[in-house]
Amino acid sequence: MLSRSLLSRSLARNAKRASGTLSQARRTFVQPSAVDKANIVGTPASVDDSLFTPRQDMLGFKLEAVKSTEKNRPIYLDMQATTPMDPRVLAAMMPYFTDMYGNPHSRTHAYGWEAEQAVDDARAQVAKLIGADAKDIVFTSGATESNNMIVKGVARFHKEKKKHVITTQTEHKCVLDSCRKLSEEGFDITYLPVQSNGVIDLAELEAAIRPGETSLVSIMMVNNETGVIQPIEEIGAMLRKYRGVYFHTDAAQAVGKIPINVDEMNIDLLSISGHKVYGPKGVGAAYVRRRPRVRLEPILSGGGQERGLRSGTLPTPLIVGLGEACSIALREMDADHARVKALSDRLIKGVTARVEHVVRNGDVNGYPGCVNLSFSYVEGESLLMALKEIALSSGSACTSASLEPSYVLRALGAAEDMAHSSLRFGIGRFTTEAEIDFVIERIVGTVSKLRDMSPLWEMVQEGIDLSTINWSQH
Template identity: 45%
Template structure:
């Protein structure tokens, strides 16, 4: 198949060849169950899992024993939020999050609201930024958690996590962060964080595996398990471990740690080139903060064109999206852009470009040329 240029790395990334090669023996030659404690097949698999756990821990500044493997970030987020809710149940509880969070967070909180939980959804300004003063003012005597993503998946905005950490610490609150888009792209660490979700397939690892960091040696509680049946992963998440996937995630984390800084500089330079070319088109504007954002993400609004037609024509030659991969089939405008105050029409005609390791300067030049051509066609 003749694929278009891929500029949708926030939706998913390709498995690096080195990652695939590292995974392959664990499908056949080393097929043991990591929970089989009585023979070498299990021992070897368990050693591989623990080595991967160490690589991932190094990437985020954690201890390996604090990482719980899951099927992905959505499960990790559900475990974090619902597990804390169950810990405090039947107390009346209050949680603080943000209107621009990923649906994995927002939908989970919506389900808890049906059970009587109180949730504050912080608004954002035109750049997608929260007010840390408003965050602190929202805290109540029965607040249990602040849930705030490290970096936004649609605009790339990076939240002021250092300030948020201080607020959580000051008020003795659990801090959960969805660090899916940040991990492996920018330096992050778990200092001051109690729960952190990351995913392998956003950093050149396989789909179907993720991690929940759970802070140890702290008086604040840990989540109760949602999946039981064998006590795997220290009792937090039962089920046979996906050894090939975990090995792949470990390798991806190791590579990300080595390449993060150089790749960040490279993609930021390409993104600037992309924006210079596209923002020359009349009626285009950048969505989000031009300063505090991930180096590889650009979200651009195209005025005066119909959103679905724009996306369809651009995707013939350049694979991009109008928002989160989990919501991209919806004709509705992105909830992130709506929260930032964009009109519905402009929200629907906004496109997220996200660059990655395979993006070349020629890809960017070809993308600019194609977008310019599409806009000329649509505007007659």
């Protein structure tokens, strides 16, 4: 007996043969002629074509991307918060907003078949970028959902026998909050510290593992505030010695920027964000290994889509965009990385050569597109306010509304004042040399201006060692 998917494909092939004209259409079964409609659905050819579902050329207006009317927009250097969508991604998505709008779960007609095929193609594109099997890719709304689904899902599935989870102090807030939620449910969470360069100590990780009790280790691949790259391959190899301990990595800031191969790195679970790889917002993916199978408890109930792990109708246009973004990233990763590295070096050298008392936070061998600098004797918020011509961040976009110093920098051992004085520069695919040069000039001038207003800076210039002052007496 034929499976439903095989039957659907068989029906699609048979239907294509019904009309030579239809087979030459851009996509199978989309807006056939009146004669084709009659051949396929048994409708008389004389029926008024206007009664059928309208095409985009019947909308009565031209489809155009909305453009900003603001003339002097700031230079964008906040790529860790989000990346601009690559125009090629938008072009790939557009047909699925207009002509090809079927539900990929509709198995009884052509609109559903073509949407299903588009989703399958995108699944393969995402999988290829990380060296995975396409069947191991689960589409979600983004990395936050993927992280929640994985961290909570794995822990809860194994809760009867294992109630210990390991993560780090510098994870994204959605991972830390997921762990705090598990802690409230009775799980024991170990938060590993990091060294002054932001990298974990592998010996401390191994010492934290409790055979028979630990179900999951979740460690971010590239940090969203500092660009620090964790030794993922070494961690994966270590954890393979402990049966039943699954390895998850939040790769939202890594996918498409550095090479990833889930098999070579022994990764069991991985989180992906669409809008961090020049794709659309509102879509992401989770890699969930099937061989050996990783079991997790779903956090959404419904129609059982995505292997029963993530119910809900899949957003075909967004998924197509994510797939195209991953395909472009795979082709252009080396060129992108080389260009971003050159711009990063230009920025760091340009600033540090002309501004003293600047500290780079995190490992210097991290991802070059994320540069975190602290400017002594200057408040980061004041610096941001003064740099209106540049879109920057003083930390994670998810916690930027807080006036508290970055918990990531504090975990690296940064003093509170240095954590407060940090700026994150996000460099990406569309950043130019002219923009970097403009930013250097603005940073140099603004830091100098703000320091001239600081009494602390005046004391330093006079040779006073601020660490020797007992501030409580003043």
